[in-house]
Amino acid sequence: MRRAGARPLRLVALMALGAGCAATAAETPDYSNLPKWTSRAVPEARGDYRTLPDGKRAAVRYAGWTTRDFGTFRTYAYDDTRAEPPVQRATMPAGAVGDPPKGRALFLSRSKGPCVGCHLIPGADVWPAGSVGPDQSTIADRRLPDQYLYQVIWDPRVFFPNTTMPPWGTAGVFSTEEIVDLVAYLQTLKAPLAPETDADRSPFTRRRPVGFGDGLDATNNPAVLLAEDAESLWTARGSGGKACADCHEGGVRRAMRGVAVRYPKLVKAHGRVMSVEDFLAVHAPETTGRELPEESPENLHLTVLVKMVSNGLAVSVDTTSAEARAALARGKATFERRVGERNHACADCHTPERGANKFLGGRLLADVTSGMTRHFPVWRTSLGEVWDVRKRLQWCMTPLGANMLAADSVEYAELELYLTTFDNGRPLSVPGIRH
Known part of the structure; x- marks a missing residue:
């Protein structure tokens, strides 16, 4: 029974998260004194x-x-101090006459955009079209000047400074x-x-995806079986003569219960934020002699196991x-x-x-405010592997169109920490399933 006047725990958790994130939003990022990091990921x-x-x-x-190589962008x-590409004004060449069929082919071209990833146009061959941008099926009825359309495609920031539409001409794509x-x-x-x-x-009018069934059912999610197989890694001794089980007594389910919900977190011994995967990649070689490089199957499957034993507990990363x-x-x-081409x-x-x-396109974009991390790692049904x-x-x-960083980079770790704050107070449920 709740005391009279007491606030529901869920509300208190959300208020605490909001306070933490609000405070963060007001702070200016400080990039000094971050450790130099040598990647422990697979090549x-x-x-x-x-x-x-x-x-x-x-x-x-x-x-x-x-x-x-997207090195131009x-x-x-954190040490990439380049600014966004400057906004470019462009003038449509006088007397230029375009070819509509060529334009339609460009609108559909996957090597260019495709524009239909965000905009709907007529045609049974248009699949899958997206809705991030406005429906263009009858745009000509708006009688917009050619010059206006030309500028919007070349660099829409001239008219819409915070647009999500790429500056196609400025970037050299079109x-x-x-x-x-x-x-x-x-x-x-x-x-x-x-x-x-x-x-x-x-x-x-498209139907929304409804999921892939119970992610914790081993008959439905192969990642559950891979995690169970990883229990052999927990007890196997590395070249240093020790196993995880030698220091963490009581079995993985007892020893690791409640650990994963606090990650990512600052690990003072390494002076940086680390996820479970990051920590395994450095801690296992140090203590057991076993290499568990980031993004290796062994690292991923052991991570799923460590997280599974905390399923049902509320995510509680430090904010x-x-x-x-x-x-x-x-x-x-x-x-x-904003980055990349x-x-x-x-x-x-x-x-x-x-x-x-x-x-x-055909993918429904996730909402960060609903939480995006508490089901990871996930089984990718389209690829048959854990991500x-x-x-x-x-x-x-x-x-x-941006070069990726190392999987265990500090930048990705702190981005993951920020994303995980939106899952605070929500129950961990690993592994998930995604297409």
């Missing part, structure tokens, strides 16, 4: 490069990922001629529209200590920092006032 997760015979750089990334690295073709195509889009024959074609507040200020700044920030996709709860938050952050760099 493909370190953000490294190799030099090709022609002298150009190619990125070393996971198998199947692009090797393109700024990143999330050429002058291509933007002229895009303008010509947009000026053909008029009512009336043909009746929709498939409600899922339009992001405005109040001086060290945590400093890290959160940096993490929040990273969340809002697309000049996008995490906040552009994952805050309610921008892209959250809208479709980016943690860090690999997801690295993957996000690809569509942004």
